Amino acid sequence: MQHELTPELRTLQAEIEGHARDHGLDFFEIVYQVLDWEEINEVAAYGGYPVRYPHWRHGMQYTELSRSYAYGLSKIYEMVVNNDPTYAYLLAANHLVDQKLVMAHVCGHGDFFKHNFSFAHTNRKMMDGMANHAARVRRYMERHGEDEVERLLDRCLSIDNLIDYNAPHIKRHPSVPQTTEEPRRAPRKLRAKQYMDSYINPEAALEAEQERLDEAQRRDEHFPPHPEKDVMLFLLEHAPLKNWERDVLGIVREEAYYFAPQGRTKIMNEGWASYWHSTLMTTRILTPDEFIDYADHHSGTMAPYAGSLNPYKLGLELWRDIEERWNKGRYGAAWDECDSYQERQGWDTGEMKGRGKIFEVRRHYNDLTFIDEFLTADFVRKHGLFTYEFNPISGEYVISDRDFGAVKEKLLFQLTNFGQPWIEVTDGNFLNRGELVLGHRYEGVPLKLDFARETLENVQSLWKRPVHLETYIEDEPRLMSYDGEEHTSEKRTEG
């Protein structure tokens, strides 16, 4: 199978990238591979990498992709990998107009990968990184058996969301562990003559101070001293793992961190790429006879599917909205304070700052801050966004609200910490018995219990000693525990 671009496609690539750069897009070198559908499904099953460590879930992905391709349910148009050079894939059987669309789209992604702050810390040589991981995992499989390594991978993958998504940007605490024991801290007394001492340093105040200090010392000597959000790291550093096990855990963690920014910028990134393919295609690239096909495929990608938001669509519209607002000066205090419908309708200061603004936004935001700042009531109304919830009586999901505040709140909830529960290590030496306690910061939404139990089992198998999870079940604080043999759950008091 020939994987390189045909001369025709190569000319096309040069032309399209030229247009993209004219508009100010800037990306690493883009390397295209032309694949047949089996190959593209395989690469897609591996998340865009030709070489990944072996694991059954890739097989599951592949089965699903090839089946839905065979039944004509879906096909992969485009796939692009955050790497330098940026790798992207084309489906050999696609029409030329599709290839154009994909290339224009990929330019957008390439620019976003290179410039959005979320990707600044990612490994740009991940193509090699993944292959390297694969080689290590394969070696462990040869040495320790497929079953054992795969079982460990299952466990590690089951906790691969227990990382600190903001860690690349924040230094949380010094990583040097406290080793020597500190003497008991004592309250500082004010200087006073002896006969005045009991007045200047009253007994009660001293005692209170001593208590406060003891408390602080207890906290500092607590293990870990601060709750640790990166549970994977905590296990990596403190769980009694063999070297190869530690390495596998490290691999899964590294890949989780690598993929995290893509999840955290899905709306922006897909929107940005769609914005640019639509701009480039309709103004520069398309020939008249290609318009219908292009419009068909573009609208296919943008179609909202019932019940869930299409990130392509939401992102694209938000980018366009921002551009329009900054072009017409619809921002700032004067705009916000204006409540005349007529005036707002015709508002146009002719600033034309839209392009500049969107380039700025694509650098400094992620989905959470993007939605928080640029989702407006007008937008929600215009695009018919709604929230839905489960109605236990009818057993269906029903539309629950169209109010701007509700929509925004729900969206932000889904984007904060990936819409996942915030779970951290609160105690690594529970009851002084080396047991692990994970704390769930409860926000009124309970965990999915069966999954929680299974995940707890997986944590236990890494930690070896009993593990606990502080959470809420039916709005009641509870401590779920697993000791390697059985699950227990008891009431706890909030401490």
Add this chain to the structure above:
Amino acid sequence: MVRRIERDRRRFEEIVRGRIKQDLKRHITRGELIGRKGNEIVSIPVPQIELPHFRYGRRETGGVGQGEGEIGQPIGGSQGDEGAGQAGDAPGQHIREVELTIQEMAEIMGEELELPRIQPKGSKSLTTPKNRYTGIKRAGPESLRSFKRTYKEALKRQIASGVYDPRRPRIVPVREDLRYRSYQQDPVAVANAVIVYMMDVSGSMGNEQKEIVRVESFWIDTWIRAHYDGLVTRYIIHDAQAHEVDRETFYTTRESGGTRISSAYQLATDMLAQDYPTDEWNVYLFHFSDGDNWGGGDDERCFQLLQERLLPAANLFGYGQVESRYGSGQFLHSLESHLSAENLVLSRIEDRDAILPSIKAFLGKGK
């Protein structure tokens, strides 16, 4: 070159098979599988394999969507995630359909129940030569002469020797031109195994009992079919009298009246004697009843038929006694005490859960 993904795909399939194995009982005791048999593919729901994470249930969180609709209106499309249907009974059961051929399903069942491969009686599989006219020969009877081929040969010869005159195209075959059709003998596998199912349809056999028989015989059928090129199934129902019926009737008829088991055994004996010479056929006999046989020496008559005619002829005789509403009869007990033969298997099937062990008992001998 084996593609990398192949390993992962195989691995996934193994896991799915494992899951199916775990759930085998549920799959097998559910009758509706049989209805799908038409195209030899069964669709089996297996729990989707999703790695567990600490996460919220979608039910609790809801979400944001886009489109038209009033508040309170259900949003369309399948909502995936929590799995449709049967809300609440098994949270987090993700249903994924896996398609298997009946053959694969039989193999999985075989592995799980540790069923031995059946050793067919007599080593040669039975074939019948079938004549098909496929070839051409230079010699043969005049009745098989192929006019077309002969004419072609003659034409070729005449052109080659320059005798052919396009203006007067007269083709005269000589002896060497003559061609004859010839046949070849293809061995065609014919059925060499027969299963005779006998069922008691007397008043005490209710629908539930028949359903059990239906499910059990389907799987027995599937397993035995996996070992023979051809398989014939015959069905006999009986109350006080026995009839041969078709498959449909077998499972649906409800007679009433008494029970004379010997009538069925007599019919089966006649059937075997007439159609299935035992030196060529592998014979499987299964009889399901609630065991409530009439008195008056009928049991003895049964023993005699079994002893003298049926057991010597059969690879396997399985007697399954289903528990009916009126309790269970004595027949199984009597059989136990009066007869013992290596190829006689008795099994008590109290309820659906007992189907699997009963299949194992029947087929566990590898006959």
